[in-house]
Amino acid sequence: MSNEMRLFSVTNERPLAQKISEKLDVPLCEVDLQKFSDGEVKVNIGRSVRGMNCYVVQSMDANVNERIMEMLIMVDALKRASAASITLVIPYYGYSRQDRKARSREPITAKLIANLLQEAGATRLISVDLHAAQIQGFFDIPIDHVSAVPLLSDHLEEKYSNEDVVVVAPDHSGVVRARRVADKLHAPIAILNRKPRPNEREISSVIGEVKGKLAIVVDDIIDTAYRATTSCDKLLEEGAEKVVMCATHAVLAGQAAERLNESRISEIVLTDSIDIPEGKLDDKLTMITISDLLAQAIRGVQENKSLHPLF
Numbered sequence: 001m002s003n004e005m006r007l008f009s010v011t012n013e014r015p016l017a018q019k020i021s022e023k024l025d026v027p028l029c030e031v032d033l034q035k036f037s038d039g040e041v042k043v044n045i046g047r048s049v050r051g052m053n054c055y056v057v058q059s060m061d062a063n064v065n066e067r068i069m070e071m072l073i074m075v076d077a078l079k080r081a082s083a084a085s086i087t088l089v090i091p092y093y094g095y096s097r098q099d100r101k102a103r104s105r106e107p108i109t110a111k112l113i114a115n116l117l118q119e120a121g122a123t124r125l126i127s128v129d130l131h132a133a134q135i136q137g138f139f140d141i142p143i144d145h146v147s148a149v150p151l152l153s154d155h156l157e158e159k160y161s162n163e164d165v166v167v168v169a170p171d172h173s174g175v176v177r178a179r180r181v182a183d184k185l186h187a188p189i190a191i192l193n194r195k196p197r198p199n200e201r202e203i204s205s206v207i208g209e210v211k212g213k214l215a216i217v218v219d220d221i222i223d224t225a226y227r228a229t230t231s232c233d234k235l236l237e238e239g240a241e242k243v244v245m246c247a248t249h250a251v252l253a254g255q256a257a258e259r260l261n262e263s264r265i266s267e268i269v270l271t272d273s274i275d276i277p278e279g280k281l282d283d284k285l286t287m288i289t290i291s292d293l294l295a296q297a298i299r300g301v302q303e304n305k306s307l308h309p310l311f
Contacts, residue, residue: 005053010070017057019291050082060094061274062253072120079121087124091273092249096131114138129248146310148248153184163214178218203234211239219247225256229263242266
C-alpha cells in the first residue's frame with residue numbers, strides 16, 4: 001500500500017471533514033463541485049491522485065439522494081484518475097433503515113447502496129453506528145464499523161453520575177444500544193413498547209421503572225423527531241423527573257428542529273456526524289465531535305494498524 005494519502009470532502013465547507021483534516025495534519029484536497037442547470041453533478045479533482053490512498057468524507061444528510069450521487073461521481077473520478085485505493089468515510093450511512101423485507105414487495109435499499117458504492121469503485125468503507133450491524137454483511141469490501149456510543153456515554157457519565165438514572169430504549173429494536181450505555185452508567189434500562197405500524201408513534205406502555213428518575217433515551221437517528229418527542233411525553237407522563245435524548249445521527253428533516261426546541265426534553269446530546277447549521281437547535285443541544293474517532297480510523301487504515309479499540 002502506498003504511504004501517501006489524499007483527504008477529500010465532496011461537498012465544500014463541511015465542518016467535520018475540516019476537523020478530521022486538522023487532526024490528521026493532512027490538508028483537504030481541492031474538489032471543484034459544479035451542477036448543470038438540471039441538477040446534474042460534475043466533479044473535478046484539483047490535484048493528482050495517481051497511486052495515492054484516497055479518503056472521501058461524505059455523510060448523508062436530509063438531502064440523501066444528492067449526497068449519494070455526489071459520492072458516486074467522486075468515486076468514479078478517483079478511479080479514473082488511477083487512485084491506488086478509495087476509502088469512503090460515511091459517518092451516517094443513508095438508506096440504512098431499509099435493511100430487510102418486513103413486508104411483501106419491499107426493497108432492501110441498504111444492500112442497493114452497498115452495491116452502488118462497490119460498483120463505482122470504492123475499496124473500503126468506514127462508518128459510524130450503522131442502523132443495523134448486519135449491514136456490514138452487504139459489502140464484499142472491508143468495512144470498519146466504529147461506534148460513537150462510548151463518546152456519548154462518557155458525556156452522560158460525567159454530567160449525570162450523581163443522578164438516579166434509567167436508560168431508555170425508544171423501541172424493542174434499540175435495546176442493545178441502550179444496554180451499552182446503561183452498562184457504562186451502571187443504570188437499569190426501560191423499553192418503550194410501541195404499537196405496530198401504522199400507529200408506531202403511539203406508545204402503549206413502558207416496560208421498566210421510570211418514576212422519579214432521570215430518563216436517558218438512547219437512539220441512533222433523529223429524523224422527524226416524532227419518536228424523540230413522543231418518548232419524552234410518555235416518560236414524563238409515567239413519572240420521570242426529566243428526559244435527556246441522545247443519538248449519533250441528527251438528520252433533522254422537515255420540522256424536526258422546531259419539534260425538539262418546543263419539546264420538554266431537558267438536553268439533546270448529538271454528534272457532528274451530520275452538520276447541524278448554527279442556530280437550528282437552541283441551548284438544549286450538546287454537540288459531541290466524532291472527528292478524533294474518524295481520524296484514528298483513517299490513520300489506522302493508512303498505517304495498517306488494528307482498529308479494535310474504536311469498535
